[in-house]
Amino acid sequence: MxxxxxxxxxxxxxxxxxxxxxxxxxxxxxxxxxxxxxxxxxxxxxxxxxxxxxxxxxxxxxxxxxxxxEDRRGRDPRLPLTPEQQERVRQRLDAGPTAQDEVCSLRGKDVQRILAQEFQLLRSLAGVYHLLHRLGYSYLRPRPRHRQADPEKQAAFLREWPDRLRAIEAAQPTKRLRIYFQDESRFGQQGTTTNVWATRGSRPTAVRQTEYQYLWVLGVVCPETGHAEGLLSPQLNTKIVNEFLTQFATTIPADEHAVMLWDGAGFHASKQLRVPENVTVVTLPACSPELNPIENLWHYLKSHFWSNRAYDDFDALEEAAVAAWRKAALDADLMKPICAAPNLERATSN
Missing domain, CATH: 1.10.10 (Arc Repressor Mutant, subunit A)
Structure with missing residues (x-):
């Protein structure tokens, strides 16, 4: 040639x-x-x-x-919907199933029926999935949301957060602020299951324990640095929270001040609560776990380490909790994306 x-x-x-x-x-x-x-x-x-x-x-x-x-692939085929129809489909999907759908979640077959009945668009099931991907959709598991959450109070909290952060910064003029998120999770013999790879069409089994011993995992994470601290305890009360705060305060560099966001649990608002001088606590709106990204850490630990297993006693629970925390929470690069807080401004003062 x-x-x-x-x-x-x-x-x-x-x-x-x-x-x-x-x-x-x-x-x-x-x-x-x-x-x-x-x-x-x-x-x-x-x-x-x-x-x-x-x-x-x-x-x-x-x-x-x-x-x-270089590749010279042709342009992506045009969607079989006008821009106006695409927006209507998105609104229908975002709104979720109606009473007439008679399901709790819209799956491929349901979307196929909706497209045919409401948009006069006939597509094979494979074509429906292709269309959904083209519209930017994936089949995801939603985050839990408390039914008593107040969207207006949540929006007000996010709106007022920058001013609150500036006020804390003014009170700590010589310190660099770091935002931390704190929460507690119970881990015990009331087991959970998580996904596994299995042959298509099969129904795999996994252990799900239903006994009653448990412990508490207290954790705090800074999404900006990935710094995480934890404490295991057989019980949870204000005394334990005070001990956790005291230990956490010793890990904060001398030139930094921690702004810790947590929920309004009773042991977070007790008169016996003792907050160290290098920590400022801020209470999140009630029933708003979606505003606390450390909730993602509990989901990660359960789905990667604590599911599909059984534990003989408290010592086995403690050993599993410590091993998982060391494997995941002490990996700063892993904590940054898992506990990312896109809704809140990062605290990095000059």
Missing amino acids: DVKDHLPLGELRRLERVEKDADRAKRLRIVILGMEGWTAPAVAMAVGLTRRICQRWVRRYNEEGLAGL
Whole structure:
């Protein structure tokens, strides 16, 4: 094959070695073999493609150089819905199932029926899933939301948060603020299950314990730095919270001040509560676990370490809790995304 010398053979070989895209590396190999004098059938046999495809890539290289080896896929097919219909479909999906749907969650078959009945759009089930992905949807498990949550109070808290943060900063002019989120989770023999890989169509089994020993895991995480501290306790009261705060305060650098957000549990509002000088506590709106990202940590620990298992006694629970905390919570790079707080401004004062 006749190959133009847009680049020296040595440079093409170097580009092939460092190329991470397998398809593009194969196209470079075609050009290199052509420059080395290989015939089109020999090149095709060496790279596992047809002779015509190899000749086409060489022709594109001859005409455009390296740019000719880029993918030239056509534009994505147009959606079968107008922009107005797309918005109506999104509103229907976001609103969730109605009483007429008679289901608690809209699955592919339900969406297929809705498209046919409400939008006169007939699609196969595979076509429905393709359309949903094109619209930006995935089938996700929602975060729990308390039915008594007050959206107005939550919005007011988020709206007033910057001013509250500035007031704390003014009271600590020589310190750098760090936001922490605190919460407690009970871990015990009332087990949970989590997803497992299994053969399609099967119904795998997993242990779900129903005994009654448990312990409490107290935790605090800074989403900005990934710094996490924890405490295990067989019980939970203001005395334990005070002990936790005292231990946590010793981990805060001398030039920093911790702003700790937590819920309004009774032991967080007790008159016996003792908050260290280098910590300021802020109470979140009632019934608002979605505003406390450390809730994601409990979900992560349960789904990755504490599910599908049984524990003989308190010592086994304690051992499992410590092992999981060391594996996950002490990994700062892991804590940053798990406990990210996109709704709240990060505290990094000058």
